[in-house]
Amino acid sequence: MTQHTFDQFLFVGLPYICLVVFFLMTIYRYRTQSFSYSSLSSQFLENKQHFWAVVPFHYGVLIITAGHLVALFIPRSILAWNSHPLRLFILEVSALAFGFLTLLGMVGLIVRRLGNAKVRAVTVVSDWVLFGLLLVQVVLGVAIAVFHPWGSGWFSASLSPYLWSIFLLRPDPSYVTAMPWLVKWHIILAFVIVGYFPFTRLVHVLVIPNPYLWRKTQVVRWYGKR
Numbered sequence: 001m002t003q004h005t006f007d008q009f010l011f012v013g014l015p016y017i018c019l020v021v022f023f024l025m026t027i028y029r030y031r032t033q034s035f036s037y038s039s040l041s042s043q044f045l046e047n048k049q050h051f052w053a054v055v056p057f058h059y060g061v062l063i064i065t066a067g068h069l070v071a072l073f074i075p076r077s078i079l080a081w082n083s084h085p086l087r088l089f090i091l092e093v094s095a096l097a098f099g100f101l102t103l104l105g106m107v108g109l110i111v112r113r114l115g116n117a118k119v120r121a122v123t124v125v126s127d128w129v130l131f132g133l134l135l136v137q138v139v140l141g142v143a144i145a146v147f148h149p150w151g152s153g154w155f156s157a158s159l160s161p162y163l164w165s166i167f168l169l170r171p172d173p174s175y176v177t178a179m180p181w182l183v184k185w186h187i188i189l190a191f192v193i194v195g196y197f198p199f200t201r202l203v204h205v206l207v208i209p210n211p212y213l214w215r216k217t218q219v220v221r222w223y224g225k226r
């Protein structure tokens, strides 16, 4: 297999396979097993380590994901923001800090599931595969921030056009084929996680209980001894 064919597979074929699996399976699972759309909380089984793992992980991953989406949707604004070195530096340092927070939370999630017998008992193979993929993805992200800095700039200039070329069905892998391997693996793994998403507990991201933000508080009364 030539390098060209290999790149075509990794940066065109694989992304489309993963996106098609994502859309079809997400809809299929929702229509056939809508009650399985949950993060299946294990808070009742263990609640101390839970807080120190789930909370930092979510603060980290949500802010990092939002950062990727901003660079995807308004890359020119990011480049304009970065035109001043101090602002570029603030963005990079903040992103790295949230990357470390995500990593800390991710390690906490794994240690908790390994260390607590009750939580381990409710952890299935797909959870372990998911945690492994997420851990490697977060480590790659932090490694990229450390070894290939100024990512907010080159993401906006090269990765954003690549991703749009995929979404708009005019795939152009030449934006990414000359990138360092750490970056290439981060892209490949991102698509693999998207394809694996509908088979895992990650589906909870699609059913955030937004009404909790504005619905009336629930009053619970006990009659008699608790």
Ligand code: HEM
Residues within 6 Å of the ligand: 039, 040, 041, 042, 043, 054, 058, 061, 062, 065, 109, 113, 134, 201, 202, 204, 205, 208, 209
């Ligand atoms: C969109 C907003 C999100 C909300 C409201 C949310 C909410 C939750 C909740 C309530 C749990 C259950 C925690 C428990 O009680 O055990 C959970 C678990 C989890 N979430 Fe999220 N989540 C969100 C986004 C994400 C994202 C973007 C990821 C990305 C990778 C993610 C990955 C996970 C994982 C891996 C778990 C399992 C943790 C464990 O139990 O070990 N979540 N999430």
